[in-house]
Amino acid sequence: MKKEPVKVKEAPVEIRVGNFEEVVEGYCEQEALQEALRCLQCKNPFCISGCPVGIDIKKFIYHITRKDYRSAYFTIREKNNFPSICGRVCPAEYQCRKACVFTKKGLPFASEEAINIHLLERFLGDYGKENNLDTPAQKEAKFSTLKVAVAGSGPAGLCCAGELARKGVKVDIFESLHKTGGVLRYGIPPFRLPGDILDFEINYLKKLGVNFITNFLVGKTATIKELFDRGYSKVFLGLGAGVPSFLGIKGENLSNIYSANEFLTRVNLMSAYKFPEFHTPVNIGRNVLIIGGGNTAMDAARVALRLQKIRGLPLNTTVIYRRTNIEMPARRMEIEHARQEGVKFEFLAQPKEFIGSNQGSVEKLICLKSKLGKPDSSGRRRPINIEGSEFELDCDLCVIAAGLKANQVLIKETPELKTDANSDVIVNPGNMESSIKGVYAGGDIVGGEGTVIEAMGMAKKAARAILDNS
Amino acid sequence: MKIISKEVIADYAGTRIIKLSLLAPEISRKARAGHFVVVMANEKGERIPLTVVDADSKSGSITLIFQEAGLTTRILGALNVGDGLYALSGPLGHATEVKNYGKVILVGGGVGIAEILPVARALKEAGNHITTILGSRNKAALILEAELKSASDQLYIMTDDGSYGLKGFTTDMLKELLSKGKYGLIYSVGPIPMMKKAAEAAAEYKVKTLVSLNALMVDATGMCGCCRVSIFGEVKFSCVDGPEFDGSGVDWEELEKRNKAYNCQEKHICNLSQYIKP
Numbered sequence: 001m002k003k004e005p006v007k008v009k010e011a012p013v014e015i016r017v018g019n020f021e022e023v024v025e026g027y028c029e030q031e032a033l034q035e036a037l038r039c040l041q042c043k044n045p046f047c048i049s050g051c052p053v054g055i056d057i058k059k060f061i062y063h064i065t066r067k068d069y070r071s072a073y074f075t076i077r078e079k080n081n082f083p084s085i086c087g088r089v090c091p092a093e094y095q096c097r098k099a100c101v102f103t104k105k106g107l108p109f110a111s112e113e114a115i116n117i118h119l120l121e122r123f124l125g126d127y128g129k130e131n132n133l134d135t136p137a138q139k140e141a142k143f144s145t146l147k148v149a150v151a152g153s154g155p156a157g158l159c160c161a162g163e164l165a166r167k168g169v170k171v172d173i174f175e176s177l178h179k180t181g182g183v184l185r186y187g188i189p190p191f192r193l194p195g196d197i198l199d200f201e202i203n204y205l206k207k208l209g210v211n212f213i214t215n216f217l218v219g220k221t222a223t224i225k226e227l228f229d230r231g232y233s234k235v236f237l238g239l240g241a242g243v244p245s246f247l248g249i250k251g252e253n254l255s256n257i258y259s260a261n262e263f264l265t266r267v268n269l270m271s272a273y274k275f276p277e278f279h280t281p282v283n284i285g286r287n288v289l290i291i292g293g294g295n296t297a298m299d300a301a302r303v304a305l306r307l308q309k310i311r312g313l314p315l316n317t318t319v320i321y322r323r324t325n326i327e328m329p330a331r332r333m334e335i336e337h338a339r340q341e342g343v344k345f346e347f348l349a350q351p352k353e354f355i356g357s358n359q360g361s362v363e364k365l366i367c368l369k370s371k372l373g374k375p376d377s378s379g380r381r382r383p384i385n386i387e388g389s390e391f392e393l394d395c396d397l398c399v400i401a402a403g404l405k406a407n408q409v410l411i412k413e414t415p416e417l418k419t420d421a422n423s424d425v426i427v428n429p430g431n432m433e434s435s436i437k438g439v440y441a442g443g444d445i446v447g448g449e450g451t452v453i454e455a456m457g458m459a460k461k462a463a464r465a466i467l468d469n470s
Numbered sequence: 471m472k473i474i475s476k477e478v479i480a481d482y483a484g485t486r487i488i489k490l491s492l493l494a495p496e497i498s499r500k501a502r503a504g505h506f507v508v509v510m511a512n513e514k515g516e517r518i519p520l521t522v523v524d525a526d527s528k529s530g531s532i533t534l535i536f537q538e539a540g541l542t543t544r545i546l547g548a549l550n551v552g553d554g555l556y557a558l559s560g561p562l563g564h565a566t567e568v569k570n571y572g573k574v575i576l577v578g579g580g581v582g583i584a585e586i587l588p589v590a591r592a593l594k595e596a597g598n599h600i601t602t603i604l605g606s607r608n609k610a611a612l613i614l615e616a617e618l619k620s621a622s623d624q625l626y627i628m629t630d631d632g633s634y635g636l637k638g639f640t641t642d643m644l645k646e647l648l649s650k651g652k653y654g655l656i657y658s659v660g661p662i663p664m665m666k667k668a669a670e671a672a673a674e675y676k677v678k679t680l681v682s683l684n685a686l687m688v689d690a691t692g693m694c695g696c697c698r699v700s701i702f703g704e705v706k707f708s709c710v711d712g713p714e715f716d717g718s719g720v721d722w723e724e725l726e727k728r729n730k731a732y733n734c735q736e737k738h739i740c741n742l743s744q745y746i747k748p
Contacts (some may be wrong), residue, residue: 246705
């Protein structure tokens with residue numbers, strides 16, 4: 001008889017919407033064991049092919065069933081440096097869990113019955129953190145004189161730095177903001193990824209000898225050429241995709257219309273939810289609309305809800321999406337959490353125009369109704385606007401989460417760095433080297449908006465190439 | 471990030487304009503006229519943009535000038551020599567395009583005068599003939615007169631109350647000059663109404679006009695869009711596309727309204743004086 005999936009404990013809805021504490025509590029040992037025992041240990045495990053970095057999922061789950069958490073942890077670490085982080089933010093239902101044999105065929109994402117691989121990974125990541133497990137450094141004398149500069153302290157930069165430092169390379173990470181972690185800090189809210197998880201990984205790198213230099217924008221504070229002049233023999237660019245896309249519709253520059261990046265940066269990085277103790281303000285409204293269907297939209301919606309609660313307003317936040325629930329690219333868990341917390345959804349709606357007050361603040365959003373046509377290049381059914389179907393929504397605060405593009409500051413300052421039509425950095429996919437010799441790149445600056453695990457995969461490949469060519 | 475000198479350069483009706491020199495060797499090497507930096511006074515502070523007024527790579531220092539207006543500038547103003555900032559990053563934005571425009575008029579209003587000083591110096595060095603018009607409420611509020619005098623071929627001072635120089639607005643003088651001579655560039659920084667009027671006057675005489683915009687910013691590296699402005703109907707980010715723009719294309723009304731988005735909070739937090747160290 002097939003056993004039921006082990007449900008993970010979550011903070012009660014009425015409490016969690018009033019704070020920024022982590023929502024998912026994670027499995028305890030007993031729960032992890034029980035969930036691991038559901039795994040069929042397939043002869044040909046599909047789950048592994050569903051993982052962007054090919055973690056031996058079957059093996060680590062097997063180790064859990066034998067209570068050999070140490071071996072399980074190191075099985076993940078062969079491919080993934082930050083299981084505590086990925087176990088929390090990986091879109092498992094589109095990756096390993098979708099490939100799990102328990103997922104019914106033809107679904108766009110994993111069935112509920114699929115093994116909760118991400119929760120097991122998180123359990124092991126946290127186990128490793130609590131027990132100070134880490135891949136021991138294997139410093140090699142030949143690398144002791146090698147100096148590498150890493151631009152950006154997000155997932156790609158952190159992963160590349162760790163890989164190199166473990167081999168004895170001297171690594172300096174340059175971060176333009178005042179705090180490290182990149183999108184893991186400014187983008188993902190603490191109720192999904194608590195700051196102490198990130199701090200732990202960063203502190204571990206510091207112990208390995210990685211040097212973090214904040215408030216340093218590579219391209220502006222120093223150019224790539226100047227980094228080479230300072231004795232770095234290789235440079236890794238983990239710049240990320242941080243440039244917000246707007247909708248390009250009328251009224252978009254009215255006050256209280258935020259990009260998701262601005263809204264989340266104010267709250268996550270600058271702690272605006274603790275205003276006035278922290279000095280950065282953020283506005284909130286009574287009728288909040290969030291445009292988009294991705295993880296960033298869900299994050300923005302749940303942050304908006306929390307701000308409404310903290311400021312004593314009725315909870316009223318609605319996600320506007322031009323397709324339907326099933327096409328939303330967000331993790332299913334985020335959509336579910338948003339729903340539980342009270343976020344409303346308005347599907348098949350395409351924003352057309354914002355209307356503002358005389359003071360220049362947004363008051364209404366006019367949308368068109370849409371219907372779904374044939375699948376487009378993304379494989380999802382394309383939304384088609386219905387002529388004359390305009391309808392109005394009250395809106396005194398809007399957050400636009402319509403995607404992100406590659407950061408451009410360094411690219412614009414470095415004409416010899418070749419980029420593609422999306423302004424992403426072009427690399428040799430074999431070794432992640434860019435058009436400039438000795439300059440490697442990985443993460444969203446190469447692939448466009450992707451996942452943390454994909455960024456780490458690219459960073460590992462680049463680190464390997466840097467070591468091989470040094 | 472340590473403060474190496476501090477000077478109150480204007481003090482009127484309780485509002486002070488302060489000049490700080492800071493140790494910032496990396497920024498001092500790269501900063502050019504037109505660049506700005508982002509400053510955080512303390513760990514809980516806001517990130518605010520301030521123009522680099524001067525940079526000296528030999529001593530590794532930069533100079534910032536600001537008026538105590540909101541909470542952050544008041545916290546900055548309460549710092550003393552030897553104190554450090556929590557964060558300082560830059561240089562950010564595009565540098566001014568320094569070339570020979572021929573005859574240039576620089577218009578500075580209020581604390582905006584500080585922002586035209588590095589531009590005046592750079593353009594003068596590039597062989598331009600510099601006429602500078604400074605505007606301030608009164609004599610006590612006027613800053614950097616001597617510095618701009620030596621960076622200019624001609625200097626005019628306008629005060630609202632006539633307590634110094636001529637009584638009137640900077641744009642009165644600008645229009646007069648434009649009606650009499652030929653100029654290659656008007657560069658103005660100051661309150662929005664002043665920049666708007668200067669741009670209108672320049673447009674009337676078909677002279678190229680540059681303004682440095684004071685949009686609100688957060689990261690100031692192109693990642694949030696808080697500082698978006700409309701230039702000739704196109705959306706630009708002040709932090710990475712500016713902060714200088716062609717003044718004739720700026721949607722001033724929009725900028726003015728966007729800059730007021732946090733007025734309520736600003737008032738609220740400024741009443742909570744416990745956040746400012748004595």
